Amino acid sequence: VFQSSPELRANLDPSASYGESHGHNTPLHYAAKHGMKHLLRTFLCDLGGNPNKKNAEDESSIHCVCQVGQAKSPSAEERRATCIIMILQWRGPVMQDGEKERAQLNAQDKKGNTALHYASASGLRKCVELLVAQGAGLFIENKDRLTSCDLAVRSTHHDVATYLESCMVFADSSDGINEGELVGTEVETDCDSEVYSGLRAQDLQEAKDQLLVETADMLHIPLFTAEALLRDNEWSKALLLEKWMTNAVHCCEVAGIAPPASALHLVAPTPPMVTPSPPNSVITPPPPPHIPGESMEQDDLARDGENLQCKICYGEMRSWELGEQTGTSCEHQFCATCWESYLTLKIQEGGAHHILCPAVGCNILVDVDFIEKMVSPEMARKYLQFDIQAFVERNKTIKWCPLPGCGRAVKFPEAELETQPFYFPNTKPPPKTSHAVDCGNGHFFCW
Structure with a gap:
């Protein structure tokens, strides 16, 4: 109707x-509510519409564009993302502070x-990313x-929830975003250009998680074990694999973790030949295996329902606490209060990436998930921030932007760093080539 009526377009x-009677909605509200991107562009750019105008429910146009039913098509999501971009790019009249609205x-x-x-709540992942970036x-x-x-989480959009949770963890970091990056502008590069990428805090977390999953699948080990091994090997899968194939058990011991089953399998001796039993003989079943992390004395106490004693404060703790308080692969048990105090102190000291069991002489690392469970949410956030800092500082393929307060990092291909140029014998090798890299915030530095 709008396009076919010159009078309507003019007035x-x-x-x-x-x-x-219409909830004080405006044409902008309706165009945004239904994702009508062409009308929205006309209203904002040609007719001077204001997306901050509110209806009876105090909703603006950007509220309306983000509301959609559960049965949404990919094209509908793309339309709404485009509408979000147009609203984010909108600039109104100059206000009292000299800035445009x-x-x-x-x-x-x-x-x-x-x-x-x-x-x-609507599961609009791209819209969420645009809003967070802004x-x-x-x-x-x-x-x-x-x-x-x-x-x-309530709407079961777990991918959106995971993304937001990652952003919330690193919300305190000073992480700037380029204007072009906010609206999804793609920067074209030549095929011969150097390959590097600026990483935000959440990008670093995703890169780390991906590396952990790949390593865990490759070696058939738990994620915590993979993290400890990678941390001890400069976050290099190639270096870790070389040590793993040489002596997997020693590799785990040096990293401060108990060797998993896959490591023990590499050094397990050949099982002896078993002589078949006579037909009428009675086979005695073997005793049940002992559960790691619990001593025989603790098992007896658990069956009797007696209290156990914390080895730090010497206070009593109930036997049912054992399963909840197991944070290491060793057999040392402590009460929840002592665990929280110890872990909080270690995080505050800045040694979050290498927290050992508090028992005297024990060199076993504490599980990451256990640390996050035992400390306060604020301390857990600080722990994750320290963990990402350690991930970058010990990784040869990633560097922090040297500009103070930037908070960005740059990833350079590992193959590029390891490539050695050819040179003739008895001559000096050519100097290493430097690379001018951009952290993504327009800060160029030499690698």
């Missing part, structure tokens, strides 16, 4: 309310929801005291 005010990302409606709340509040709670991450 329509996209920010004018349709009245109380922009879309209010963190505006809350009467339910306390922001645009990020609705995008998360600086949408991750910790804002609605009237039900729920964050956008909580709504994503």
Whole structure:
């Protein structure tokens, strides 16, 4: 109707309310609600519409564009992402502070929801990423005291929830975003250009997680074991694999972990030949295997229901606590209070990437998941930040941007770093070639 009516195109005010009977919605609200990107572009760019205009529910256009039913098509998600980009790019009249008006990302409606709340509840992953990159509040709670991450979990959009949780962990880091990156602008490069990439905190976490999964699958070991081994081998799969094939058990012992079954299998002796039993003989079943991490004395106490004694504070702890308080592959047990105090102190000291069992003389590492479970949420966030810092500092293929306060890192291909140029014998090798790299925030430095 709009396109076919010259009079309507000339006189329509996209920010004018349709009245109380229509919830004070404007043409902008309806165009955004239905993801009508062509109309939205016309309303914003040609007719001077204001996306910050609110309806009776205090919803702006950016609230409406992020609300969609569960049965959504990929094309609908793309349309709404395009609408988000147009709203983010919108600039209004100059305000008193001299800056042009922009879309209010963190505006809350009467339910306390922001645009990020609705995008998360609707499972609009790309819209969520655009809003977060622009600086949408991750910790804002609605009237039900729920964050956008909580709504994503409640709506079973686990990929969105995982992404938001990762962003929340590193929300305190000063991580700038380029304007082109906010709106999904792709930068074309030549095929011969150097391959490197600027990494944000959440990108580093994803790179680390991917490396852990690949290593765990390759060696058939748990993720915690893979992390400890990689950390001890400069986060290099090639270096770890070489040591693993040489002596897997020694490799684990040096890293401070108990050798897993796959490591023991590499050095296990050939089983002896078993003589068949006579037909009428009675075979006595072997005793049940002892569970690692529990001593025989603890087993007896657990069966009797007696209290156990913490080896740090010498306070009593119930036998049922044993399963909950096991944080290492060794047999040392401590109460929850002592565990929390010890782990918190280690994190505050900055040695979060190498926390050993508190028992005297024990060199076994504490499980990462156990650390996060035992300390406070704030301390767990700090632990993850220290862990990422250690990941970058011990990784030869990643460097921090040297500009103070940037918080970005650059990843360079490992193969490029290991390639040695050819040179003739009895001559000096040519100097290593430096590479000018960009962290993604426009900060160039020499690698």
